[in-house]
Amino acid sequence: xxxxxxxxxxxxxxxxxxxxxxxxxxxxxxxxxxxxxxxxxxxxxxxxxxxxxxxxxxxxxxxxxxxxxxxxxxxxxxxxxxxxxxxxxxxxxxxxxxxxxxxxxxxxxxxxxxxxxxxxxxxxxxxxxxxxxxxxxxxxxxxxxxxxxxxxxxxxxxxxxxxxxxxxxxxxxxxxxxxxxxxxxxxxxxxxxxxxxxxxxxxxxxxxxxxxxxxxxxxxxxxxxxxxxxxxxxxxxxxxxxxxxxxxxxxxxxxxxxxxxxxxxxxxxxxxxxxxxxxxxxxxxxxxxxxxxxxxxxxxxxxxxxxxxxxxxxxxxxxxxxxxxxxxxxxxxxxxxxxxxxxxxxxxxxxxxxxxxxxxxxxxxxxxxxxxxxxxxxxxxxxx
Numbered sequence: 001x002x003x004x005x006x007x008x009x010x011x012x013x014x015x016x017x018x019x020x021x022x023x024x025x026x027x028x029x030x031x032x033x034x035x036x037x038x039x040x041x042x043x044x045x046x047x048x049x050x051x052x053x054x055x056x057x058x059x060x061x062x063x064x065x066x067x068x069x070x071x072x073x074x075x076x077x078x079x080x081x082x083x084x085x086x087x088x089x090x091x092x093x094x095x096x097x098x099x100x101x102x103x104x105x106x107x108x109x110x111x112x113x114x115x116x117x118x119x120x121x122x123x124x125x126x127x128x129x130x131x132x133x134x135x136x137x138x139x140x141x142x143x144x145x146x147x148x149x150x151x152x153x154x155x156x157x158x159x160x161x162x163x164x165x166x167x168x169x170x171x172x173x174x175x176x177x178x179x180x181x182x183x184x185x186x187x188x189x190x191x192x193x194x195x196x197x198x199x200x201x202x203x204x205x206x207x208x209x210x211x212x213x214x215x216x217x218x219x220x221x222x223x224x225x226x227x228x229x230x231x232x233x234x235x236x237x238x239x240x241x242x243x244x245x246x247x248x249x250x251x252x253x254x255x256x257x258x259x260x261x262x263x264x265x266x267x268x269x270x271x272x273x274x275x276x277x278x279x280x281x282x283x284x285x286x287x288x289x290x291x292x293x294x295x296x297x298x299x300x301x302x303x304x305x306x307x308x309x310x311x312x313x314x315x316x317x318x319x320x321x322x323x324x325x326x327x328x329x330x331x332x333x334x335x336x337x338x339x340x341x342x343x344x345x346x347x348x349x350x351x352x353x354x355x356x357x358x359x360x361x362x363x364x365x366x367x368x369x370x371x372x373x374x375x376x377x378x379x380x381x382x383x384x
Contacts, residue, residue: 005120006047009033010040010054010066011082016105020053023109024116037061044070049077050123051116055105056083056090064097071098076126078119082107165216169209176205214346228274228357232267232381235307239298242279249284254293261300265307269381274354281347282311282374289372290315305382306360310375318366326364327352351376 007029011017014035021033029051034040037058044052044066052070056063067079078100083090091102101115182190183198190198239259250257268275279298286296290313297312318326327348355362355376366372 004030005050005116006030007032007051007053007116008040008043008049010037010052010058010063011035012055012059016107020107020109020112023113027113029116037063037066040066041069044073048074051078051080051119053080053082053112056081056094057085064094067094067097067099076123078116078123080112080115080119161215165212169212169216172205172209172212176202176209179205211346214350228271230269231272232269233272235265235268235300235309235378236261238268238272238275239279239300242276243283243298246280246283246287249287250296253287253290255287255290256293256295258295258297260297262302262307265300265302265380267381268307269379270358271354274357275378278351278354278376279309279311281351282376285347285374286311286313286315286372289313302380303377305380306377307380308375308377310373312371312373314371317368317370317372318364319368323364323366327362 007024009017009020009024009031011020011033012035017033017035021031024031032043034043037054037060040052040054041061049070052066054063054066063081063083067081070077070079075098079098080101080103081094081099082103082105084105094102100119101112103112103115179198179201181187183195183202239261243257243259246257249255283296283298290296294314296314297310299310299312301308352362355378358377358379360377360379362374362376364372364374
């Protein structure tokens, strides 16, 4: 860019003007030399320059007028002032008006060439910075528009799923209701084979109903149509009552469940029903993937204004590559240890959405074949 730079020199002394023009032309710049300040004002109005070099004291006008006009037309232009009557006040005034550099005549050619090179380098950096800022602003605008469209599409998808799930659940309940009537022999006697068929219908229907219910719950949370009923409650009492409801699942498989809650833990501020759903989902998974006689544990500790809740098992564990995937909707791990377990693949996705609704996080630490620790955070009622 230096080889293409345009420079205007305004100097009433012919010898100094011609000499400086020649030096800068030899350096590869395009140079215009003018004697009168008024001529410089006219040409600056019509032509853009990278550098303006002007004597402060000209016979016809004050060089400060040239400085002011040049900066008004192009704030990025580098204006270098010269004077044979050096004073601190003059230098300060020029700099305050936006001069890039100030030289006392006679000007040292090498010093002024260095000043010009630095000024052009600064201009390049400024232009590049402006280009990057403009590009970033355009990208941010496109990203905002894309996110807005994505949000609308997500809401439309969630609304569609909610509507379809509701319709499917209604019809499925009818199928299950009539199947139960037939199995219970309300219309008349049935044989063993017919009873088995009806049990198969009911089992498959119940599995499908569970899937539909979870799709419905997930779509409601994603679309923001499920309000949180926030209350303050003690987590130790809540967990104790909750685990009692799991005894019918734990006892037959001889699972041992330990509970360890930090003493003095403040009340939790959350939706009790949703938190119950999170616990039941994680504990259900823990029992499902832990062999008979295995160990389960609930561990709760305080972390500043949050509490960390961990559901730990001694089960089959999760491989490293699958530990992020398991929180995606409809994720079913296809390996020898999980293939024969039933599930919709929506439970952990639903849990993640619920926890995210409080601004919390959920993550897993696990080693394949050696158990898992699912940890999530809940806000404590420590303010107000």
